[in-house]
Each structure stands twice: as structure tokens, then as C-alpha cells.
Amino acid sequence: MTNTLPRRIAGLLLCLALLALAVLLSLAVGARAIPFATVVDALWHSDGSPEAVIVTTQRVPRTVLGLLIGMALGLAGAVMQALTRNPLADPGLLGVNSGAAAAVVSAISFFGITTASGYVWFAFAGAAAATVVVYLLGGGGKGPGGPVRLALAGTSIGAVLVAYTYGVQMLDAKALDQFRFWIVGGLSGRDQSVLLDVLPFLVVGIVIALLLSRPLNALSLGEDTGRALGVNLAGTRLASAATVTLLCGAATAAAGPFAFIGLAVPHAARALIGADLRWVLPYAMLLAPVLLLGADVVGRVVISPSELEAGIVTALIGAPVLIALVRRRQVVPL
Amino acid sequence: MKALSPARSIKDVRLAADRVSFRVEPRTILVCLILILVTAGLVLVSLSVGDYPVPFPEVIKSLQGEGSRLAELFVVQRRLPRALVAVVAGIAFGVSGAIFQRLTHNPLGSPDVIGFGYGASVGAILVILFYGGGALLTATGAFVGGLLAAIAVYLLAYRSGVNGLRLVLVGIGVSAILIAIINYLVSRADLRDARAATVWIVGSLFERRWDDVQLVGFGLLLLIPITVILSRYLPMLELGDDAAAALGVPLERARLGLVVVAVGLTAIATASTGPIGFVALAGPQLARRLTRSPGAGLTAAGLMGALLLVASDLIARRAVAPSELPVGVVTAGVGGIYLGWLLLVHSRRVR
DSSP states (O other): OOOOHHHHHHHHHHHHHHHHHHHHHHHHOSSSOOOHHHHHHHHHSOOOOHHHHIIIIIIHHHHHHHHHHHHHHHHHHHHHHHHHTOTTOOTTTTTHHHHHHHHHHHHHHHHOOOSHHHHHHHHHHHHHHHHHHHHHHTGGGOSTTHHHHHHHHHHHHHHHHHHHHHHHHHHOHHHHHHHHHHHTOOSTTOOHHHHHHHHHHHHHHHHHHHHTHHHHHHHTTOHHHHHHTTOOHHHHHHHHHHHHHHHHHHHHHHHOOOOSHHHHHHHHHHHHHOSOHHHHHHHHHHHHHHHHHHHHHHHHHHTTTSOOOHHHHHHHHHHHHHHHHHHHSOOOOO | OOOOOTTOOOEEEEETTTTEEEEEOHHHHHHHHHHHHHHHHHHHHHHHOSSSOOOHHHHHHHHTTOSOHHHHIIIIIIIHHHHHHHHHHHHHHHHHHHHHHHHHTOTTOOTTTTTHHHHHHHHHHHHHHHHOOOHHHHHHHHHHHHHHHHHHHHHHHBSSSBOHHHHHHHHHHHHHHHHHHHHHHHHHSOHHHHHHHHHHHHOOOTTOOHHHHHHHHHHHHHHHHHHHHHHTHHHHHTTOHHHHHHTTOOHHHHHHHHHHHHHHHHHHHHHHHOOOOSHHHHHHHHHHHHHTOSSOOHHHHHHHHHHHHHHHHHHHHHTTTTSOOOHHHHHHHHHHHHHHHHHHHHHHHHO
16 A cells, blocks of 8 residues: 555545544534534624533533543553554553542442542543553563553453442442443543543643654654664653553543543554554544544434443444444554 | 463373373373462362451361351352352353464454343343342343354354454454443433442442352353363464365364354353453463463463452452452453563563
8 A cells, every 4th residue: 555645644634624524513413402503603702592501511511521632532542552552452451441430439438429520630640651651561662562561451450440440339339320321431421620620641641642653653663773763762762651541541530531542543543544653643533532522522412412422432333333444454563 | 472482391191002092291180280289279268368357276177167157158158159259250251261362363252242241231231130130140141142243243253254353353343332322321320220230330349149140150160071072173273274164174163163162162151250351362372471381271371360369359359458349350450460470571572
């Protein structure tokens, strides 16, 4: 497959267009469908009409949340897969989601916390702690069998945390009752202050992730080649782990666990433009929010007037896409 | 994953004037014996402890039918069947996990990963939510759900053959769908049903009786001979498809047969206990580290599975007494911590 520069740029523009479409749909579609013209009007100058109020107070924050979380998860997945050289790497697999979940269930059960903005710091700390432990335990993907060891470490830590989470739920019915609504993962009903809380982490994480594309690219040629090309191995690994923690932790804290985006989107990006991370990262960053916002919009429509959480829809949409990709071609090796 | 011990010794055993010959590794046999002894010891302990403790001599008497009535009720009617279900299901999970891991060349390629456990959970939860549960009905739902998920994964991964990585990736995809369905059902159910469903998802040996022993034991007796026959293909398949084909292995039939047997083993165990996590994943890993044998012998993996499940159930029963945890919480906890510890020790040794 020959990919010329213009084609790659055209592809990137297409992704951007898709993203714009997803944003518009997210603003317009819902229990009350609002014409695009009204949406655009409301964005420039709210006239106080019910439509304008819905758009500015509900749909805009929700869309921004979906946009940022999508970007974060897409980038985190791509960086994680490149770092561990493991095509299966994903926030779910490396223990990040289960760390956040364990912390949230503790917050509910032991501290009686019931609001999303109350969960944020717990989820963040849990995700960060799990990532650090998995990374230390897995030896950071060093040595023979490194990536596999990291994935095994993630699975084992994840299992311990999931066990803890279930244990707490079993012994505390009230915790189960709250937690089951957090674990489905969705953009609705998350209050706006949550986004402001995690925004700095998301922005810093996104910037670092994009800066890592070159060194990670060199590393993908093998450690020795990477070193010969002047890459600081330890520094790159540390920065990658840090950015994955920032991105996944903040995203999960804000909206609950989305297990699938970080796994599927980088695969889709590689299938579209090959393994060069300088392109994979931007593609993943644009495609992931398309998937997330699209899922959110679909969830508002399918069982209207009730809603299906975006976390459920991303799995239902994303999984068949992943399977189709896996079947159609060789999985692009890392 | 790491270099094998140089001290590993293999003996050729030839019987009946060379007509029967096989290779044994003394270390593997030793490990298996130790695993059996430890498991038996743990079973004895689990027969003894509980809210009504029965001292060891009394346990032995009860097993011989000479104990007091109360002791016999607790030891023979309550605790023994439960322990036996744990042993048999543990063997089934361990063997099944070892087959999957070797077929997929992936230590993560356990039946959980290819969606079986989640399929079983969806089946069981649907039964719990719409038909109010009931042990046999729930087990049937689990069996059907798990089997459908496994068939779906296999068919979706099949494309002129089944490749290990593709199988795992498709399994992750299907699992994601099933997890979403589980989370949705649990979030929409009323709290009592949600609780029942969650206990089932985690896996529990609570209230297992002799009927359950019969069911899971019969299933295992049926599948083990087939497993033994098919398992001779495993080492050849591991050489790669070309080499295996050159050795005369009927590739797809051997692989399909092994997958079916492995799924069958998990299905039987899952129907009787719920999709207990981590035994199928950690059992073979731990066994392999103990035997220092490249492909974990299925025997060692099965015995390790039994040991893990019996030990975990003992902890599950006593850790928060007088209430009890679902055993799946403990298997995941114990298995995860132990595997993590092994990884830590292992990575230190590498440096």
C-alpha cells in the first residue's frame, strides 16, 4: 500500500470533516431535534428560546466533553499500543479502568460520595495508581517478552482490582446501586464542573502524546535502533506512561470507563494509513471523538425518549468495526 | 517467556519392548504430586472449618460414615460436595486455559478473553431477570450463552483457518459487546435482581450439593479422554502451521477439536460455578513456572486450577465470616496477586 503525502493529508481533512459532522449532529439531535440553522444561531447569540437554552446549557457541554474524552482515549490507546508494542494494549487491559473503578466504588462505599464531581479525584488517583503499579510490575516492557509481561501485569492487577470492586459491591448493596450507573460510561448527567476539573490534565496529556510521535516511531524499530537514532529510551517510556495516565485517568474520571475506543481506534487508524505514528496519532485523535460522539448521538435516538449510554453504544458499534478490520486484512503489526 | 532452566532433564520411558514410549520430566511429575497433596490437604481443612467446626479426627470418621449425625451433615452433605465441585471445576478451568493459551500462543488467550465467560454471564442474567433464576435454569442459560459466544468468536475469527492473534482480537471485540450488554442489564434491573446477577457474574460455590458434583464430574469424565487424545497435537501445532502440516497433523480438524474440547470444559465448569475469573488464566501460567516446562503440561495446569479454586473457596468462606464472599472475588484477588508477585520476582532476575 503506497501512501503519498497528499493522500494522507486528504485523509486527515476527511477525518476533520467527519468530526465536524459528528459535533453538529451531537448539537442538533436529541429528545428534541433542533434544526442546524437554529443550532448555529444559538451558538453565536443565544436568544433565550428553549432551543437555544438546550443547545447552550446541555448539548454544548456534553459535546465538548465527548470531544475531549474521545481525543484523550484515542491518543492514549495509540501511545499505549506503540509503547508496549502490543496490539491489544488498551486502558481496560492495562488496569487503568479497573483502578478508576475500584477507587470510585471505595468513594461511594466508604466516603458516601454520590456526585460525579466527587468521584473525579478518586477515579483519577485510582487510574494513576493502577498505571504506575502495572508499569513498575511489568518492568516497563523491558527485556525479552517485555510487552507480554506488561500486559500480564495489567491483567493481574486489573483482576485484583475488579475482585475488590465486586467484593465491595457484594457487601454493600447501596454501593452496587450507585456504582452500576457509573460503570456503564456515558456523557449524559455528568455535570459541567467535572470537565473543568480535568481539563488541564487532558490538554497537557494531548500535547505530550503528540510530541511523542517521533521518539515512539524510532522505538518501534526496536530498542537498539531507537537508541542509535538518539532516542532517550527511559525518558520516552516515562513520558508515554505519564501521558497515558493523564489521558485515561482524566477521561475515565469525567465520564466513566469506555473500554473500547482506545483499543479499536488506533487499529482503524493503522489500517487507514499504516504504522507511522506521526500520522497514526493525529488520525486516532480525530477518529476517536467521531466514534464517541456518534455513539452518544445514536444512544439518544435508538430507544428515545429514553437514552442508551454512549459507553454501551461505543462497544456495540466499535466491536463489529474491530472484528471487520481484523477479518479483512492482516492486523498491521507494530 | 524466559529462558528455561538448563538443568531441565527429560527421560525417555519405553515399555512393552519399545511399543509404548513417552517422555517424562521428573520435575513435572514431582510438581504434580505436590499439587495433589496440597489440594488434598486443603480439602481436608475446608471440610473441617466453618461456623460449625469439625475437628480432623471427626472429619475422617464422618468420611468413613462413622461420625456423629451433625458432623456428617456438615462434612459429607454440605462441605464435601462443595469442595469436590471446586476441585473438578478447577481442573476443567485449568486444562481449558492451558489448551487455549497454547493454541493462541498467547498467555492471555484464556476462555475468559475469548468471550466465553461473558457469554455465559449474559445467558445467566437474562434467565435471572426474566425467569427469576433457579439453579438449573440459570446453569442452562449460562451454558447456552457461553457456547453461543464461543461459536460466534470462532466463526468470526475463521478465515481459511484460525490465527491466534485474530482469535484473541475477535474475542476482545465480542467480549466488549457482551460486557456492554451486561452493564446495561444490571443498570436497568431492580436492585435485588442486579445483586443476584452480580453474584452470578463473579462466580460462587455457595450451596453446591451432590447433584452439582455429579453433573460437573460426569462432564469431566466424558471430556478428559478426548482431551488426552487430541492433546498430542498441541506440541506439533506449536511448531507452526507448516511444520505441523509436514508432520501430518490435520491442522484445522486438530485445532477445531481442541477448541471444542476446551470450550466444553469451560462450559461445564461455568455452568456449575459461574464464570470464575482467573483460574483458567493463572493456573497454566503458575503450573508452567513450577514445572519449568515450555508448554505447560495439561495435567499440571489442571491440578493447579484445582488447587487455586479449593484454596480460594476456603478463603471466600472464611475471610468475612459469618457472611461469605463469592469465590470469584477471591480467585481474582489471589491469582492476580500471585501472578503479579511472580512477575516481580521474574523481572528482578532478568535485570
